Amino acid sequence: MGANVAGRHQVVVVGGGFAGLNVTRALDGADVDVTLVDRANHHLFQPLLYQVATGILPPGLIAPALRGVVKRERNARVLLADVQDLDLDRRTVGARAPDGRLLELPYDTLVVAAGATHSYFGKDQFAEYAPGMKTIEDARYLRDAILAKFEMAEIATDPVERAEWLTFVVVGAGPTGVELAGQIAELAHTVLPRVYRSADTRQARIILLEGASAVLPPFAPKLQAYTKKRLEEMGIEVRLNTLAVDMDHQSITVKGPDGLETIRTGSRIWAAGVQASPLARMLAAKAGVETDRAGRIPVGPDCTVPGHPEVFAIGDMVSLGKLPGVAQPAIQEGKYVGRVIRDRLAGRQTPPFKYFDKGTMATIGYRSAVADAFGVKVTGFPAYVMWIFIHVLYLVGWGNRFGTLYTWARALWLTHNRGNLLISFQTAQRELAEGHTPVRPPTILPRSTRPPTPDAEEAIPGAPREVGGTA
Numbered sequence: 478m479g480a481n482v483a484g485r486h487q488v489v490v491v492g493g494g495f496a497g498l499n500v501t502r503a504l505d506g507a508d509v510d511v512t513l514v515d516r517a518n519h520h521l522f523q524p525l526l527y528q529v530a531t532g533i534l535p536p537g538l539i540a541p542a543l544r545g546v547v548k549r550e551r552n553a554r555v556l557l558a559d560v561q562d563l564d565l566d567r568r569t570v571g572a573r574a575p576d577g578r579l580l581e582l583p584y585d586t587l588v589v590a591a592g593a594t595h596s597y598f599g600k601d602q603f604a605e606y607a608p609g610m611k612t613i614e615d616a617r618y619l620r621d622a623i624l625a626k627f628e629m630a631e632i633a634t635d636p637v638e639r640a641e642w643l644t645f646v647v648v649g650a651g652p653t654g655v656e657l658a659g660q661i662a663e664l665a666h667t668v669l670p671r672v673y674r675s676a677d678t679r680q681a682r683i684i685l686l687e688g689a690s691a692v693l694p695p696f697a698p699k700l701q702a703y704t705k706k707r708l709e710e711m712g713i714e715v716r717l718n719t720l721a722v723d724m725d726h727q728s729i730t731v732k733g734p735d736g737l738e739t740i741r742t743g744s745r746i747w748a749a750g751v752q753a754s755p756l757a758r759m760l761a762a763k764a765g766v767e768t769d770r771a772g773r774i775p776v777g778p779d780c781t782v783p784g785h786p787e788v789f790a791i792g793d794m795v796s797l798g799k800l801p802g803v804a805q806p807a808i809q810e811g812k813y814v815g816r817v818i819r820d821r822l823a824g825r826q827t828p829p830f831k832y833f834d835k836g837t838m839a840t841i842g843y844r845s846a847v848a849d850a851f852g853v854k855v856t857g858f859p860a861y862v863m864w865i866f867i868h869v870l871y872l873v874g875w876g877n878r879f880g881t882l883y884t885w886a887r888a889l890w891l892t893h894n895r896g897n898l899l900i901s902f903q904t905a906q907r908e909l910a911e912g913h914t915p916v917r918p919p920t921i922l923p924r925s926t927r928p929p930t931p932d933a934e935e936a937i938p939g940a941p942r943e944v945g946g947t948a
């Protein structure tokens with residue numbers, strides 16, 4: 478295995494997500510220099526993004542700074558830059574720094590782990606009306622968007638208009654859609670009723686659309702049936718075999734078993750599809766291989782790009798066997814590639830990558846989840862406990878683990894205190910920018926409000942009493 482003119486073997490890792498971070502960590506102390514380049518300065522724990530979007534967790538707890546995460550790895554450095562070119566002949570990575578300057582990073586070994594992005598299945602115009610959730614900015618934007626609708630519902634006096642502000646449509650009932658819909662329902666039906674005076678947020682409609690015939694399509698039928706029943710008990714309208722066919726800033730048109738229907742709504746959220754990072758397509762074109770329908774590049778059993786043993790591609794952007802685009806393959810591939818690089822330096826052979834399936838799980842809402850792990854299918858509270866354990870375990874850093882447990886205790890278990898329901902006039906104004914909402918006549922707010930809201934226990938039996946937060 479060769480070395481760069483600088484002397485030490487240079488490893489460039491593109492992407493500090495689950496895959497890229499695990500390669501970097503696996504190379505701690507190895508006789509290589511690692512440059513980890515990412516266009517975000519943090520490692521994002523995407524499975525908990527929906528909790529940022531619904532005001533449960535602050536962003537920092539699920540997105541520790543990469544520099545801090547690798548601070549003890551003396552052979553690793555972190556660069557904030559957007560990778561735009563991969564030159565496999567010259568063995569360089571071209572990236573753009575935040576001030577626009579171009580960076581050229583020479584490598585002996587390249588690891589590309591740039592993840593995935595949203596897919597609107599060819600209807601890219603939907604992106605303007607139905608934001609998705611992949612980055613911390615997306616989650617913060619969604620939180621602003623959701624909170625702005627509740628604020629508008631409080632101001633609106635026309636019941637029809639108020640109902641539109643209080644209608645939330647989530648497109649896609651995979652784990653992300655289910656978790657998001659569940660938390661919006663909890664927010665509307667349990668957390669907010671006692672802090673809004675005019676709008677009765679318990680009237681909020683949360684509609685979950687799914688094109689397939691069941692929610693959580695990859696899960697076992699028993700878990701799908703449980704999830705659907707639980708969502709409906711939470712007051713969520715689950716519509717199966719239903720596709721989003723059109724949308725604008727005030728509505729969404731769906732096609733289901735009963736034909737076409739246009740639903741008036743201020744909020745559409747996209748949780749339906751993903752496609753590989755554009756870097757997968759670039760890499761495939763340079764290596765002369767075809768990507769699959771999701772834009773993923775095929776890699777060999779050692780995670781290398783065909784014809785380029787010095788280039789690895791891992792995580793969500795690759796197709797390897799039939800592995801799903803979830804965290805475990807990315808983590809395990811990252812660790813494996815670190816091992817291959819070490820073995821090569823030591824002149825050893827590494828056996829092909831072998832995936833260890835640890836199962837899948839999703840939360841539904843209040844103390845309820847489904848899990849399929851080690852051949853056992855679990856529902857309800859036991860699954861919820863498993864979900865907590867796994868998610869806390871995989872968060873990076875003890876501070877974030879304890880911080881998350883403490884925040885969950887306040888927000889979900891002991892009280893309904895969500896401390897991150899923050900929005901300002903400017904943010905709401907941006908979200909509701911001209912053109913997004915029809916121009917309306919002045920609203921004269923009546924002096925009185927609706928009668929005091931009964932306790933939230935009505936919505937969820939057994940729920941504790943305290944509510945609030947720094948809304």
Ligand SMILES: Cc1cc2nc3c(=O)[nH]c(=O)nc-3n(C[C@H](O)[C@H](O)[C@H](O)COP(=O)(O)OP(=O)(O)OC[C@H]3O[C@@H](n4cnc5c(N)ncnc54)[C@H](O)[C@@H]3O)c2cc1C
Pocket residue numbers: 491492493494495496497514515516517519520521522523524525526527558559560561590591592593610611652653754756791792793794802803804805807838
């Ligand atoms: C909302 C949501 C919920 C999820 N829930 C679960 C779950 O419950 N369980 C589960 O197992 N999986 C879940 N997943 C999937 C899981 O998060 C991914 O499979 C995993 O993150 C893939 O890891 P990765 O390293 O391949 O990509 P990522 O974690 O996406 O990391 C890619 C990194 O590359 C960087 N990058 C991309 N392009 C460039 C560029 N041009 N230049 C520089 N840097 C770049 C990005 O900034 C990012 O840091 C969820 C995903 C989402 C979006």
